[in-house]
Amino acid sequence: MTVTQHIASHGKTFYNPIVGAILITVILQLLQNSIDVFVKIPNRVFALTYFPPIVLLSLISSIRSDVEYNNFAISQWWWILLILFPIYIFIVFFVKRYEPYALQQRNIGVFSQSMWRNLFILFLLFFFVGYFSNNDPYFHKRAKIEHLIDQRQYTKALSVVKTLSHTDSVISMLTIYAAARSNKLTNHLFSYPLVGSSHVMRPLYVHSYLQPDSIILKNTRLSANYQLMGFLLDRNLSQFIRYLPQYYPSKSVLPRYYKEAVRIYSLHLKDSIPSPPYPHDSYYQYYFNK
Template sequence: MSNYSVKDGTRVVRIACAVLFVSFTFLYLYDYQDDILAMAQHVLSDGLTHYNRTIGAVLITVVLWLLQIGFYALFRLQGRAHAVTFFPSLLTLTVITSPDNSIDEGFSFGAWLVAWPVLMLICTGVMWYARQVQQYEPVDSSKGFLSRRAWINYVTMCAMFVFVGLFSNHNDVFHYRMHVESCLNDSLFDEALATGEKSNKTDSSLTSLRIHALAEKNQLGERLFEYPLVGGSAAMLPNGKSVKYLMYPEKNLYKNLGCWLKQHMSTMHYLKFIHQHKLATKSAHDYLLCAYLLDGNLDAFVHSIGLYYDIHGQMPKHYREALTLYNHLRSNPFISYRSTIMETDFQDFQTLIHKYNNPVERAAALRDTYGNTYWWYYYNQYSCKSKYSL
């Protein structure tokens, strides 16, 4: 095989690997890790700078590509080991996309402080050895993008891409949280509510963010129990521990509720305080009612709802569901409420409860049919613990 053919084949492999690297890195940064990087920059700069996903993805991709070019220039790996020159860049990409929600407690590279230099040394040793044996590689009879040499490099690149995916931050709930916070910062409430809506995974912080987004859309009483919920009423307001915002200003939440108090209070204490002092907004009324529902406190809910809604007029869906449930649980209800449509649906819900003897099958059937109702939430959270049985 002529020198021209060998050089041409090497150039093809280099171009193909570079295209794979640049495409993967840019899309990974732009479409998947953009909110994580925005969070990291916001926390590390104390909110003084703002991450731009396009500029950030382009700049990081270019810098990492230049790092690969530097290792290629140093070791001149042109054969089957050429893809290894991309590992330092992909390792660095993994490190910068690995921060989690503890970054606000103090920045630390964690295990990467040891792993990054060790892996870089190992990779450097592998490249040095590959350079020594490169001249002894057998000559490929095939040429072009689908040659044996090319396929070996493609497989190596894919293996390194998997490495990036496995060891960077791939926590679904954390990604949902950061994207919701980004959307709230831009007042994109619909997009915030659509984020992760088909997933059953959540945590207290994501629950709090979704509750705020629903309140901004005046849909709290209509759609709250369509989402997976964790933490009860305590998850409604940030507490700096189990419920915290990393990018979104808490003052925006409290402004929507009525006032921001410097003194920390529990959710119920805060909501009752602003109502007693006539500071509560309409959103705060819904917060209070939904707080009672989240805690399964139907009696407090029923004693409060008449202050903010006409129980014989139009009410949000979940409030009607809660009143229907309450009237079935109490022999002497404080409020007598009856809706023909709600009554029919609730009877079907009860029928489904008694249809299955297996608790797992029963729960799955109820969740599939009534997973977007307050009835399912109450049954799942409180029915077994309550003296009142559904």
């Protein structure tokens, strides 16, 4: 819902979980009550009054996982409504038309036929919501990462990144940004899944749903570590060694990844490499795992 509202409003509004949940519940309940008052569906299938609210709930929660930056789009199942609503109207008409001729049923107690029929209808409606809403776990984790970064909870965002089974260029950009903002860029970045090269470090080719491009560019354009880590991501050690003395005159205070890169470069000059195995979160592992 956070991503849906942000993209639909072009970033002008934000989604508050508590307020949003209350408003959505109230609106859906009012819609259900209106159907109950004006349509007067018989009690034996009273659960049908929840069908339009269920469809509306599915609609607003069915954002596509591949939605493009700043381009709102819901799942391409809207055409199903063209089939479902006529069927719904026909069923309601049929039930109301033949209600006076329906057989008398036992409608007292917890084992009444009406209760079980309505529970079955509600079960189908809940299944409808679960099936047609966005249930992509990767998309939900990406949305959570973006929300945490937007709230400046960078460490928590990085914790979610570690749970991903795979990554993409946008998540890589956000991972690098969160690592930089939490002072983990030069010592812990390669412990997280990454794809791409230095091109994914800034929102020039990839874009976040929630984090404005201007914020990322403003906070990183003058960063020396961003430039140096870009060389490491490209495995361009010659450029890294060239610019390193401008920012770190003394090699004794080099961060972990810079020390490892310098060692790789020095050994390359001797036609040698560091002895494996390499720690999984080291630059050695990233550099030689091509």
